[in-house]
Amino acid sequence: MTEGSLITDELRKLIGMSSGPIVSKVEEGAIQRYAQAIGDPNPLYSDPDFAIKTKHGRLLAPPGFTGWPIKAGRPTERLFESLAKAGAPTRGLDGGVEFEFIEPIGASDVLTAKTKIVNIIERETRLGKTMFTTVEATFVNQKGNVVLKSRSILIQF
Amino acid sequence: MAKQIYYEDIEVGTEITPLAKIATTRMLVQWAGASGDFNPLHYDDGFAQAMGVGAPIVHGALKRAWLGQLMTDWIGEQGKLKKLSCQYRGMDYPRKMKTREEPHDGETWWCKGKVTKKYEEGSEYLAECEIWVENGKGEKTTPGSALVALPRRSRK
Numbered sequence: 676m677t678e679g680s681l682i683t684d685e686l687r688k689l690i691g692m693s694s695g696p697i698v699s700k701v702e703e704g705a706i707q708r709y710a711q712a713i714g715d716p717n718p719l720y721s722d723p724d725f726a727i728k729t730k731h732g733r734l735l736a737p738p739g740f741t742g743w744p745i746k747a748g749r750p751t752e753r754l755f756e757s758l759a760k761a762g763a764p765t766r767g768l769d770g771g772v773e774f775e776f777i778e779p780i781g782a783s784d785v786l787t788a789k790t791k792i793v794n795i796i797e798r799e800t801r802l803g804k805t806m807f808t809t810v811e812a813t814f815v816n817q818k819g820n821v822v823l824k825s826r827s828i829l830i831q832f
Numbered sequence: 833m834a835k836q837i838y839y840e841d842i843e844v845g846t847e848i849t850p851l852a853k854i855a856t857t858r859m860l861v862q863w864a865g866a867s868g869d870f871n872p873l874h875y876d877d878g879f880a881q882a883m884g885v886g887a888p889i890v891h892g893a894l895k896r897a898w899l900g901q902l903m904t905d906w907i908g909e910q911g912k913l914k915k916l917s918c919q920y921r922g923m924d925y926p927r928k929m930k931t932r933e934e935p936h937d938g939e940t941w942w943c944k945g946k947v948t949k950k951y952e953e954g955s956e957y958l959a960e961c962e963i964w965v966e967n968g969k970g971e972k973t974t975p976g977s978a979l980v981a982l983p984r985r986s987r988k
Contacts, residue, residue: 712866713897738916744869768885768920774917
């Protein structure tokens with residue numbers, strides 16, 4: 676460990692740590708409220724009568740919606756607690772996300788999420804010494820199919 | 833809904849139909865409830881200051897969701913959004929409310945993008961796109977990329 680590095684040995688040990696599975700149900704009302712909050716009027720997300728006549732056969736979730744609350748079904752929360760306990764900086768920002776959409780997610784799906792810390796790096800930024808933690812999540816539906824993969828970046832400084 | 837766009841309609845450089853958004857404090861409350869992200873960074877002045885961002889900021893995930901809408905609006909019912917990524921590089925500050933429904937005058941955000949590559953892979957007709965959210969000054973606060981599959985016009 677270099678002098679003054681944010682990444683302590685305790686933090687380094689968390690690389691590879693998994694969390695979950697967390698199960699979340701994708702509810703119709705939750706989809707509708709989420710689409711409203713985006714301001715997306717697509718009837719696939721709001722009108723069950725319309726959606727049922729499409730190839731999807733049910734209300735579809737906007738990209739990235741995995742049931743309420745959305746933060747990867749919250750297994751990430753547990754990883755963040757572990758980061759905090761291991762001495763991570765307390766100020767945090769969402770750094771960004773990559774999604775791979777494999778199959779549609781829609782109303783009444785039951786998703787099982789597993790999350791893993793895949794990387795922790797440190798860089799000097801305009802915020803000072805900054806730690807970037809990459810968290811991967813995989814979502815599997817009730818049929819056993821992987822429907823979504825995500826990689827999120829947590830910035831702490 | 834917009835008319836369907838086809839693989840034959842696009843070229844490298846083709847612009848994605850821009851989408852305007854106005855972030856308001858009201859919208860951030862709505863987003864917090866709908867997404868389940870209750871981080872006070874997005875509604876508490878003192879907390880946001882202590883976190884070093886000055887004032888409550890727009891949720892990165894909301895801007896990401898706007899970019900999702902940008903893409904799904906553009907590719908239409910027959911298109912498929914396969915990948916979407918973005919980075920929250922710059923802070924965005926919502927407009928405050930003038931009335932219960934109407935925000936004060938101020939910034940409008942634009943979600944924009946363009947095609948950077950088109951190619952066939954397996955049975956799919958794909959387009960890679962550079963996408964971003966820009967603020968009222970034209971600064972790209974949320975750059976990203978997307979990969980979509982588009983339908984082809986039926987062969988003659």
